[in-house]
Amino acid sequence: GENVEQHPSTLSVQEGDSAVIKCTYSDSASNYFPWYKQELGKRPQLIIDIRSNVGEKKDQRIAVTLNKTAKHFSLHITETQPEDSAVYFCAASKGAQKLVFGQGTRLTINP
Amino acid sequence: DAGITQSPRHKVTETGTPVTLRCHQTENHRYMYWYRQDPGHGLRLIHYSYGVKDTDKGEVSDGYSVSRSKTEDFLLTLESATSSQTSVYFCAIGGQGETQYFGPGTRLLVL
Numbered sequence: 001g002e003n004v005e006q007h008p009s010t011l012s013v014q015e016g017d018s019a020v021i022k023c024t025y026s027d028s029a030s031n032y033f034p035w036y037k038q039e040l041g042k043r044p045q046l047i048i049d050i051r052s053n054v055g056e057k058k059d060q061r062i063a064v065t066l067n068k069t070a071k072h073f074s075l076h077i078t079e080t081q082p083e084d085s086a087v088y089f090c091a092a093s094k095g096a097q098k099l100v101f102g103q104g105t106r107l108t109i110n111p
Numbered sequence: 112d113a114g115i116t117q118s119p120r121h122k123v124t125e126t127g128t129p130v131t132l133r134c135h136q137t138e139n140h141r142y143m144y145w146y147r148q149d150p151g152h153g154l155r156l157i158h159y160s161y162g163v164k165d166t167d168k169g170e171v172s173d174g175y176s177v178s179r180s181k182t183e184d185f186l187l188t189l190e191s192a193t194s195s196q197t198s199v200y201f202c203a204i205g206g207q208g209e210t211q212y213f214g215p216g217t218r219l220l221v222l
Binding site for chain 2: 001006032034036042043044045046049089091095096097098099100101102103104
């Protein structure tokens with residue numbers, strides 16, 4: 001079955017700098033890759049997703065890139081703000097069902 | 112938040128007792144999911160449903176059963192709770208090939 005590895009497990013950046021979180025997946029049949037943000041004590045919330053027919057997707061300060069050949073995808077957050085501090089999870093699946101999640105990255109934005 | 116609720120939100124129970132968690136949606140989505148979240152493991156799929164009375168196992172289904180007798184409700188049952196089932200349980204909903212949206216979570220403590 002699918003296996004998703006996420007790195008780093010913790011990330012600390014200065015406010016205004018960029019943050020990058022990387023995930024690798026094992027099943028070449030996976031074609032849907034969402035990213036979720038989870039604040040302390042809250043539910044995971046989708047922030048961006050990408051399907052395998054595109055290589056990059058942007059939404060304001062957030063972007064996701066996908067390299068199908070290498071089977072990895074990354075989340076890029078630019079101009080980080082204190083409210084970006086949270087735990088971020090990547091996931092992979094075939095067809096958006098049965099998501100397999102990475103272990104999470106705790107992002108801290110230092111003022 | 113995507114018309115999805117979970118009950119109870121918190122529960123403390125004793126080892127060996129049965130526990131049922133409820134997920135209720137008002138979005139008429141076909142797919143419903145149960146995940147558990149534990150430190151260091153991200154979110155792991157327990158069971159999911161692709162329609163009324165249609166369910167399937169996820170990666171950590173041992174010790175859990177589910178039922179879906181109507182579109183809006185998906186129940187997760189721990190037949191005989193164990194301390195290893197102490198966790199935060201999230202329900203999610205989604206359409207076929209569509210993004211999953213999470214409920215607020217149920218925090219379960221098994222003593």
